[in-house]
Amino acid sequence: MFGRLLRNLTKRPLGRIFFTTSNVFDTGGKSNFSAYRSAYGCPGRLNAKVLILNQNYEPMSVVNVKKAITLLFLGKAELIEAQNGQLVRAVSVAMPFPSIVRLSVFVKVPYKKIILSRKNILRRDGHRCQYCGRADLPLTVDHVIPVSRGGEDSWENLVCACVRCNNKKGDRTPDEAMMSLRRKPMRPNHVTFIRHVVGSLDERWKPYLFLN
Numbered sequence: 001m002f003g004r005l006l007r008n009l010t011k012r013p014l015g016r017i018f019f020t021t022s023n024v025f026d027t028g029g030k031s032n033f034s035a036y037r038s039a040y041g042c043p044g045r046l047n048a049k050v051l052i053l054n055q056n057y058e059p060m061s062v063v064n065v066k067k068a069i070t071l072l073f074l075g076k077a078e079l080i081e082a083q084n085g086q087l088v089r090a091v092s093v094a095m096p097f098p099s100i101v102r103l104s105v106f107v108k109v110p111y112k113k114i115i116l117s118r119k120n121i122l123r124r125d126g127h128r129c130q131y132c133g134r135a136d137l138p139l140t141v142d143h144v145i146p147v148s149r150g151g152e153d154s155w156e157n158l159v160c161a162c163v164r165c166n167n168k169k170g171d172r173t174p175d176e177a178m179m180s181l182r183r184k185p186m187r188p189n190h191v192t193f194i195r196h197v198v199g200s201l202d203e204r205w206k207p208y209l210f211l212n
């Protein structure tokens with residue numbers, strides 16, 4: 001859905017705008033437009049991730065840098081945060097390498113409801129056991145309050161648990177088993193999943209993803 005909205009935004013005068021990976025510059029800390037001196041190839045950087053904020057600063061999605069630059073060039077977005085000291089050059093213009101951009105107009109996004117599924121529970125919990133924190137053991141989904149005790153299938157009652165912890169806990173509540181959860185399980189929203197799109201999170205994004 002977001003992909004289509006973004007395509008609509010970038011559909012128009014794409015015309016002569018194109019980017020080459022050899023046009024990425026490292027300015028050694030300087031980040032103004034005229035700072036670049038020597039160019040050297042940096043393949044792959046144009047696949048770097050950029051956080052897109054809606055006009056009201058709400059985080060919307062993560063796109064590759066190419067798409068973000070297209071939005072900037074078309075005046076559909078403004079630069080909020082740049083990567084330190086790096087420039088990207090398209091045709092004859094150079095600009096700071098974007099890290100966060102903000103759309104100039106508010107886009108109403110009908111976010112899809114995230115369905116309650118095993119896969120989404122594991123994604124929400126970062127594929128990490130919520131009792132012991134390990135990620136290297138086979139994972140299961142555990143009912144915090146067991147079904148036999150009236151526990152429901154809900155975002156608040158299902159967590160990712162390794163086989164070992166799940167067996168150890170058995171048919172008991174966390175209190176009875178003296179096993180505490182690393183964090184309170186909650187219904188995820190689209191921001192939760194933005195965090196998972198990228199492996200390591202750009203420090204600059206954290207305030208916008210409400211992680212500070």
Ligand SMILES: [Zn+2]
Nearest residue numbers: 129132162165
């Ligand atoms: Zn565990």
